[in-house]
Amino acid sequence: MLSKLRDPTEKTLAVLLLAPAFLLLLLIVVYPIGKLVYNSLFDVDKTGLFLGLTNYVDVVQDPLFWNATKNTLLITLITVPGALIVGLGLAMLANLPFKRKWPVRLSLLLPWALPLSFAGLIFAWFFHTEYGVVNDVLSRLGLQTEPTSWLLKPNWAFAAICLTIIWKTSSFMALILLAGLQMIPKSLYEAAEVDGASRWQQFWEITIPMLMPSIIVALIFRTITALQTFDIPYTMTKGGPGEATETLAMLIHKYTIDYSSISFGSTLAVFMFVISMFVTGFYLRHIGKNAS
Template sequence: MFKSQADRPVARRPWLSRWSDPDDTTLAVMLLAPAAILLGVMIVYPVSRLIYTSFLDLSLTSGLPARFAGLANFRQMPDDPVFWQATWNTVLITLITVPGSLVVGFALALLANLPFQVKWPVRLSLLIPWALPLSFAGLIFGWFFHSEYGVVNDVLGRIGLPRVIWFNSPRLAFAAICLAIIWKASSFMAMIILAGLQTIPRSLYEAADVDGAGRMRQFFEITLPLLKPTIVVALIFRTITALQTFDIPYMMTGGGPGTETATLAMYIHQNTVSFLDLGYGSALAVVMFGLSMLVTALYLRMIRGSGAAS
């Protein structure tokens, strides 16, 4: 028998005890729940809605209600020459600008990592291209390559070379777009690689100097191996962004001449915003989303393989 009411054990409810004094699993659920809810609202629902719309025959110009069309929107793509042109342009931009921005960004990061007494002007010069809006960068390079009063043609005229109508030639227009994208994206790559360079211990280079290793040997045996995870992360972000290229070619050429410089994102915009064909535009967006996920999976497999090998 208990002598008093105070001596009686307090019966705690199991669910209350679990949340007031959580174990590791419950604590992890509590901490991750807000992020999971946010991801569900911001990512899972829009992507699910996009996939659902891709199976509908939904054109706002027809005046007809949406109806289920199955795979009809996806079957339309193989017979659509603009789809193949835009997809090829997107892949080609990715294949050109991702390695180009990596090489230029790596060089800029190595330059910014040199022991300058005053480092902020160099690092600020890396930040400015990245901070510019994409549409503004496309507008700037559109003026640079203008056939009549662009900077590039002015320089060509001053050195005695003929002026070029850049945006009338598919190859020249495509080259101008790739140059603009590399200039814009290389600063992003440089900042990520510079952050990776800052994490490499200086003692490794000092030990290599004592062992008689030259600069090139230090670069290939210390810098590159230790920067590999940083480079892969930078490549993931840059490749996904390249697959979604829209602003710069849209501002520079509008996809012209014809559809020679149109990207998949521009074609999606044309179908959904200009033609109001939400079903087909959503199907195109699903294809672009699938390409982005495929590339991300390949990079992650590369990281996993390198981690297992090490």
């Protein structure tokens, strides 16, 4: 055994080098997920007895779960493509040959670096009924005579939250896409210009295909965080009016913290984990395969 460690083979060396990473993976990924599943199967709040799938049946029969899941998926479907489109535009703008590029790229970092809860508070003030910026601007332009209660109406509150999330996350998409844009050889564009390709043709035939790996990475990270949306809706509306803007993460927080039901909250978290893995697998299996 000692001789193998002193003069290891390639296989032994690979095991030794990968062992710390494997142990770290067990510690920060496998153990928390296993603990989550364990809590969902046992009554950890009171008796500690084995409940089996009782919590899972209760979750499926809970209308609040379906409402929160619908809101979460709708936020994901709206904000992920929105952030991608806005982020792509910002990335292409930042990639232009400015003499001084750092102010443009710094402006991309600021929304991303801003805490989520702080962004929610800022936009909650923007959409405030009495002294919000949005109502003030609309009144000055003569587009409304009375202030609109943006965050007190379900549809408008949902739209305001989606707009806030797009503003906050588009800079993250832009940073990833900017790195991808800088990896595209300029010779491809020069050759396309010689062949008479327009800017629009260059964008669809060169930029998008070459940028697709970066787009896939950005979509995976953004989608997973969208499915876990909590801070912005919580600080803007607390899930209201009613449960119109309550997300799955907010429902988990409600059951776990407010109702002190760790077992049921863990079951909801398992459902969120399964949804996240399903969406990520979809990206890798379908969209990622087409990009390779």
